[in-house]
Amino acid sequence: MTVRVLEPPDGQVTQLPADALDLVPDQPGPTHPLVVVHWLDAWYDPDEQKAEDWREEYAIQTVGYLVRDEGHVVSIAQEILPDGEGFRAVTHIPRPMVQRIDRLVPDVPGTAAGATPA
Numbered sequence: 434m435t436v437r438v439l440e441p442p443d444g445q446v447t448q449l450p451a452d453a454l455d456l457v458p459d460q461p462g463p464t465h466p467l468v469v470v471h472w473l474d475a476w477y478d479p480d481e482q483k484a485e486d487w488r489e490e491y492a493i494q495t496v497g498y499l500v501r502d503e504g505h506v507v508s509i510a511q512e513i514l515p516d517g518e519g520f521r522a523v524t525h526i527p528r529p530m531v532q533r534i535d536r537l538v539p540d541v542p543g544t545a546a547g548a549t550p551a
Contacts, residue, residue, distance in 0.1 A: 465498040467537040470509055472530045492532075495524050499534070507531055 476491040500520055501508035511522035 464513060465500050465510070468497070468499045468509065469535045469537060470495045470497075470499075470507060470526060471532045471535070472507075472526050473532065474530065495526070496537075497522075497524070499536075501525075502534075504528065507534065 472493050472495070474491045474493045476488065478486075478488070481487050495509050497509035497511050498513055498520070499507070500510045500513075500523065505528050507526045507528060509524045509526070510520035513520055
């Protein structure tokens with residue numbers, strides 16, 4: 434895997450040493466794909482008293498592990514627990530609210546990121 438260094442707005446670029454990834458112990462890869470789900474959420478806003486105050490939509494982006502993608506729901510977990518104990522911090526999104534799902538992939542030569550249409 435390559436390390437991509439992002440340039441901050443102030444222009445100061447921090448280069449990581451070539452062996453920076455050696456500091457992280459070897460761990461098995463994730464068992465579920467890492468994704469960004471773009472979806473339209475319901476909302477409550479007590480300040481919206483008149484029709485002209487209403488929002489058109491409330492677009493959300495949720496990043497996490499795709500742990501369920503069934504006909505009626507998409508579930509994204511923030512954490513995968515060890516030894517098959519399950520997941521923590523799971524967001525369940527009704528499928529009709531999902532606009533698209535983008536799969537995140539490592540920056541590996543020959544690998545392209547792709548989007549999965551909802």
